[in-house]
Amino acid sequence: MKKLIKDRVSIADSMLLIGIILAAVYWAIESVLNLFTTEQVDILYQLFPPDIDAIWPRIIVLCLFAIFGSHVQYTINKRKKAEQALVVSEKKYRNILESIEEGYFEVDLKGNFTFFNDSVSSISGYPKEELMGMNNRVFSTPESAKKMYQVFNNVYTSGKSADISEYQVIKKGGSKRNLELSVSLRKDQEGRPIGFRGVARDMTERLDAERERRKLENELHNARTATILGLAKLAEYRDKGTGEHLERIREYAKMLTVEMAKITAYKDYVTEKYIDDIYQSSILHDIGKVGIEDAVLLKPGKLSDEEFEIIKRHSVLGGDALAEIESQINGRSFLILGKEIAYYHHEKWDGTGYPDGLKGKEIPLSARIVALADVYDALTTERFYKEAFSHKKAREIIVNLKGTHFDPDVVDAFLAHEEIFKRICFEKRSKENVALPEQSERIFLQ
Numbered sequence: 104m105k106k107l108i109k110d111r112v113s114i115a116d117s118m119l120l121i122g123i124i125l126a127a128v129y130w131a132i133e134s135v136l137n138l139f140t141t142e143q144v145d146i147l148y149q150l151f152p153p154d155i156d157a158i159w160p161r162i163i164v165l166c167l168f169a170i171f172g173s174h175v176q177y178t179i180n181k182r183k184k185a186e187q188a189l190v191v192s193e194k195k196y197r198n199i200l201e202s203i204e205e206g207y208f209e210v211d212l213k214g215n216f217t218f219f220n221d222s223v224s225s226i227s228g229y230p231k232e233e234l235m236g237m238n239n240r241v242f243s244t245p246e247s248a249k250k251m252y253q254v255f256n257n258v259y260t261s262g263k264s265a266d267i268s269e270y271q272v273i274k275k276g277g278s279k280r281n282l283e284l285s286v287s288l289r290k291d292q293e294g295r296p297i298g299f300r301g302v303a304r305d306m307t308e309r310l311d312a313e314r315e316r317r318k319l320e321n322e323l324h325n326a327r328t329a330t331i332l333g334l335a336k337l338a339e340y341r342d343k344g345t346g347e348h349l350e351r352i353r354e355y356a357k358m359l360t361v362e363m364a365k366i367t368a369y370k371d372y373v374t375e376k377y378i379d380d381i382y383q384s385s386i387l388h389d390i391g392k393v394g395i396e397d398a399v400l401l402k403p404g405k406l407s408d409e410e411f412e413i414i415k416r417h418s419v420l421g422g423d424a425l426a427e428i429e430s431q432i433n434g435r436s437f438l439i440l441g442k443e444i445a446y447y448h449h450e451k452w453d454g455t456g457y458p459d460g461l462k463g464k465e466i467p468l469s470a471r472i473v474a475l476a477d478v479y480d481a482l483t484t485e486r487f488y489k490e491a492f493s494h495k496k497a498r499e500i501i502v503n504l505k506g507t508h509f510d511p512d513v514v515d516a517f518l519a520h521e522e523i524f525k526r527i528c529f530e531k532r533s534k535e536n537v538a539l540p541e542q543s544e545r546i547f548l549q
């Protein structure tokens with residue numbers, strides 16, 4: 104580039120002079136020719152004739168050559184300045200590339216390094232002199248090399264830049280680094296592809312930290328789930344013997360919630376977080392039973408109306424307890440759903456439930472879902488005072504209660520997944536067509 108500029112400078116400097124010389128030569132030739140075509144044979148006379156009219160054409164030619172020379176000189180000088188500015192800019196650009204933290208590299212069409220900054224050398228562990236001309240495959244894992252080859256092909260074919268995530272390289276010492284790359288096509292001045300350029304970011308520490316964060320989050324999530332389940336089981340053991348009911352409830356509730364998410368009206372409301380929250384909190388629906396005295400809760404015989412009123416209090420007791428805990432937690436938590444489920448899982452679609460006699464969509468969706476899951480599990484589970492209903496019988500009861508006890512949409516969600524409900528039901532060794540004693544029907548459907 105510097106040589107080209109120097110050449111142009113020397114040409115530019117001499118263009119005006121060349122123009123004048125050409126004009127002078129033309130002047131001299133015409134003077135000589137005039138010696139043979141006119142009567143005057145004095146060369147000085149022909150060179151500088153006293154009659155100005157005789158030399159007008161020569162003066163015009165002289166001017167034209169001078170103008171031409173000046174113009175060419177101006178144009179070349181202008182281009183020279185632009186090229187010098189380009190050189191300065193390129194130098195500045197290279198300095199910036201050298202100083203950035205991200206690795207910048209240029210490779211030819213075969214993937215051999217033709218330029219790179221210090222960061223690339225540092226990321227790869229290879230000194231500059233070794234890295235120059237080296238193929239990128241040398242320090243890439245086989246999977247990453249394959250990935251890079253495909254990306255190069257795509258970039259070459261489409262002309263569009265592309266990103267590569269989790270590009271793994273093996274450093275000279277043998278340790279692995281995870282990179283994130285952006286690759287684009289390099290072209291020459293005629294627009295022909297000559298290679299690729301890219302920016303590489305070392306994501307190793309960030310990915311490790313992210314992996315560690317997810318692991319801790321997962322452990323915390325599992326610990327939380329186990330704690331909630333343990334807490335809920337404590338309440339459950341008192342009147343139902345085992346806590347397995349809770350594991351089934353949360354599976355049923357999750358299944359119904361996922362199905363409800365397909366309904367346009369709930370699409371934005373039922374998020375993944377909502378589904379996880381309902382999975383976690385549905386098992387707390389009867390937590391308020393810890394506040395019901397044993398004499399009523401564990402009474403084997405028929406309950407009086409007064410005793411039923413006492414049992415019904417478990418929804419408010421549970422809701423109040425969860426509301427109290429929830430109020431002490433900063434930000435949103437799964438207990439918001441836990442609270443509404445505990446309060447309202449005995450409400451009915453037609454407004455005849457308790458504790459508040461809420462109707463239709465006044466009842467929170469979470470409670471409408473858990474209501475069906477709870478009743479289905481109660482119907483299909485064996486207790487010391489009754490045998491289990493078959494799935495068929497439980498289904499019949501639930502369908503009959505569509506639009507009265509249960510939200511019609513939740514019943515439809517149940518029917519959409521009834522095969523899974525049925526399978527879980529079989530796993531509990533349920534029996535077909537077992538009659539439901541009057542006492543237990545009242546308890547479950549109240």
Ligand SMILES: [Fe+2]
Binds near residue numbers: 388389417448449
């Ligand atoms: Fe309940």
